[in-house]
Amino acid sequence: MSNPWTPGAVDALRQLHNLPFVRTDAQGQVVEFNERFRLIYGWDDRLVGQTIGMILPASFRELHHAGFSRFKLTETSKLVNHPLELATICSDGAEIRSEHFIVAERSDAGGWSFAATLRPLEGPHAC
Amino acid sequence: MLAEDSFSGSPESMSLIQQMSQSLGLLRVAFDSTGEAMLIVDESSAVRWANQQAADLWGGGITLQMVGRPLSALLQFHHLDRSPLGDEEPSHPLQKALIAEGRHSYLIQALSSSGKDSETSRLITRSVSWRLIIQMNQSFVLLIFRDLDPLEKALARQQRFIDSLAHELRTPLAIISGNLHRLKRKEELSDNIHQSLSDATSETQRIATLVDKLLLLSELDTDCRRWKLQTDDLRTFIDQWTDNLDLDLRSCLKVEIVHESDDYQVQIDQDAFCLILDNLLDNSRRFCSSTPSIRIRLVQLKSYVELQFVDDGPGIQNAEQCLAVFDRFTRIEEHRNADMTDGGGLGLPLVKSLMEGMGGSATCFSPQSSPNSSQQGLIVTLRFPRPSPSTGMKKSI
Secondary structure, rough: OOOOOOHHHHHHHHHHHHEEEEEEOOOOOEEEOOOHHHHHHHHHHHHHHOOOHHOOHHHHHHHHHHHHHHHHHHOOOOOOOOOEEEEEEOOOOOOEEEEEEEEEOOOOOOOOEEEEEEOOOOOOOOO | OOOHHHHOHHHHHHHHHHHHHHHHHHHHHHHHHHHOOOEOOOOOEEEEEEEEHHHHHOOOHHHHHHOOOOOHHEEEEOOOOOEEEEOOOOOOOOHOOOOOOOOOOOEEEEEEOOOOOOOOOEEEEEEEEEEEEEEOOOEEEEEEEEEEHHHHHHHHHHHHHHHHHHHHHHHHHHHHHHHHHHHHHOOOOHHHHHHHHHHHHHHHHHHHHHHHHHHHHHHHOOOOOOOOEEEHHHHHHHHHHHHHHHHHHHHHHHEEEEEEEOOEEEEEEEHHHHHHHHHHHHHHHHHHOOOOOEEEEEEEEEOEEEEEEOOOOOOOOHHHHHHHHHOOOOOOOOOOOOOOOOOOOOOHHHHHHHHOOOOOOOOOOOOOHHOOOOOOEEEEEEEEOOOOOOOOOOOOO
């Protein structure tokens, strides 16, 4: 997949390449993920309601929590609409280097949610 | 964990977590708004935390992308003469942080992944401060990078001026000294003129020594000295120094080792070490009334190897003066002698700067300043950090 991530193309790319996807609410709790995410990273429904920090290495969690808290105050972040290469933790503790593309979406009620589309960069599902 | 606990706790704890989350967000906003770049580096020299300014300079604008990466992969420290600073050099901030908190100016180069970006490879001057943080049994180093303020820029200009001036003075002094020596060889001159020429020669020599010391201090101040660090037993370094002394001087010295079996391994620059001992010896010879009796005593401590340079001179009468003698151009009034020209007042300051440049320290003390002591003399204590077996920042934390 040579085409780089761009904000407008994420949904189309996700459909086209059947990419893993996970969404959190404004508190950073997982609210949904797709089958591809389940298959590649091994998480099951018990992840729903947990913090998205569960899929990040422990050393990233300070910045992750601080970033979420910051977004709630400022509604701005350099992480959204920007491809990020991060280690992603599987349910068995293994790490898969993946590219994350995070989009912040505002609901009609005014609350925020965050949708992350992932592209595994290594392992059998690398694309 | 803020979020993990948020579902399982009571309403009170959820409220507390929300409050902490808000505080965290406010802190993050504050840290990202500052003009200083901040990094926290862990025991393996990998970045654990960064603020936005640091990310803008060295992380492509994304703080999260810096986490877990070795500091050396993100930026390169350079001496102010533009030569690169190795991770293991004692003047590297991560190495200095292991000894004490401090601050110094460096040139810093961003290391882009491609290595071809001319903008990121540009050297920028920053005042870098460092501090060791122990948190939950883990060691971290906080690095803060600040642009130089106008006063610091003026100081840097002044140091460059001293550097240039010292270089410019060396040549005419060498010419004057050579001419004086030639004149002194003329036999037809009267004894009085010979004496005047001898005085002029020794004064010229004194000025040349002063200029050399000023130049060396300027190099140390601007971090331009090229250190050649070697790891060896301190006794070996002392032997190398004494081997080059005259027999008369060697006979004044006695080396005492507290425990022969102790480990006296240190990492030092032999040339700097010789300069330090030369200056201490000059100092003792100047102030001891007859032939000095000097003891060099080695003590092994947990984090340091200590060298005590003990003479039998007049010493220093109080603690205030013991600090003042390391200030430049300071002379103790009661030590001034009408029959002898003053020293340059740069010997002990030079010793201190050279020791600090090698990650150590220099202090002094006189036994006679203690009420019940019958001993006399000056004890200059040099502390050398003990090298650790492994490498990098982790080696010593």
